[in-house]
Amino acid sequence: MADKDMKLTRDMFEPVSVNTTKSEKIEKPSLNFWQDSWLRVRKNKAAIVSMVILVLIVLMAFIGPLMSPYEYDKQNASHSNLPPRVQGLEDISWLPFDGTLEKKDGTIVHPYEDRNIENYYWFGTDSLGRDLFARIWQGTQISLLIAVVAALLDMLIGVTFGAVSGYFGGRIDNLMQRIIEVLMGIPNLIIVVLMILVLPPGIIPIIIALSITGWVGMARVVRAQVLKLKEQEFVLAARTLGESTPKILFKHIIPNMFGVIIINTMFSIPNAIFFEAFLSFIGLGLPEKEASLGTLVEAGFRSMLAFPYQMIIPAIMISLTMVVFNMIADGLRDALDPKMRD
Incomplete structure (x- = not known):
């Protein structure tokens, strides 16, 4: 009876008001490509820890030689072959910083006490009495310099060569690819050894020797990416609007390959160190005096x-540096490479 007595009024048919401002509001902030990639990198704990370790290694490579009271190339024959000894740790026998050495027959010797040496060498000394702490951090600085500069040269040459080859195609591409095939057919070690033998020893000749064939891998990757991107709509639009070829390459195509370029560059740094x-x-x-x-x-x-x-301490430093760079490169690959995204 109640339903039959109910009267229908005009107010019941009024449309429901909707707040379009709130309904279309985006709660989560919009992120660009690099911000989204950084969020993905942050999820990779190994990459973040490796970044922290790499920052510490780079800082110590520059301030480490300054922390030592001894110069990395100063010789002191009376202090030769001293084991590591650190203030406050020399009384802890189970740590390798008490200034003692164990011979092959198991006997323990105390070189510092036997020679009446009161100095402290945190990583010990070499056969010429040079401080290994200062030499290892100086060597880390030189090795990082060689590797980073060689990787940057590989990136510049490889990106330019691969972009030109992939964009123009045809006979130009065939000629440039034959050059790459010739370089790939010659063992890399032979080319580097020949360059080292021809050029005088030094940092610049090693960088040149590493860069002669190191760019080939980057060029092949960039060429493949350019072949895929040059037929995209944004490239065709830029070409229709009359953009010049250099602008299309360096303003439109190459910026869309930054992820691939960064990943390959990061992987080439540990290879150059090794x-x-x-x-x-x-x-x-x-x-030897350069102390890499x-x-x-x-x-x-x-x-x-x-x-x-x-040998153990510099070998650990090389291994740690290479592992850190490889872990960072893996994290960047997972974040920047679309094929690896979850």
């Missing part, structure tokens, strides 16, 4: 059985 260490280890790298990580490992290898710390 190659420089290898050349120095076989005697074709820097002179490779020369320190080579010098420590000669006395590894008697004084293992002289």
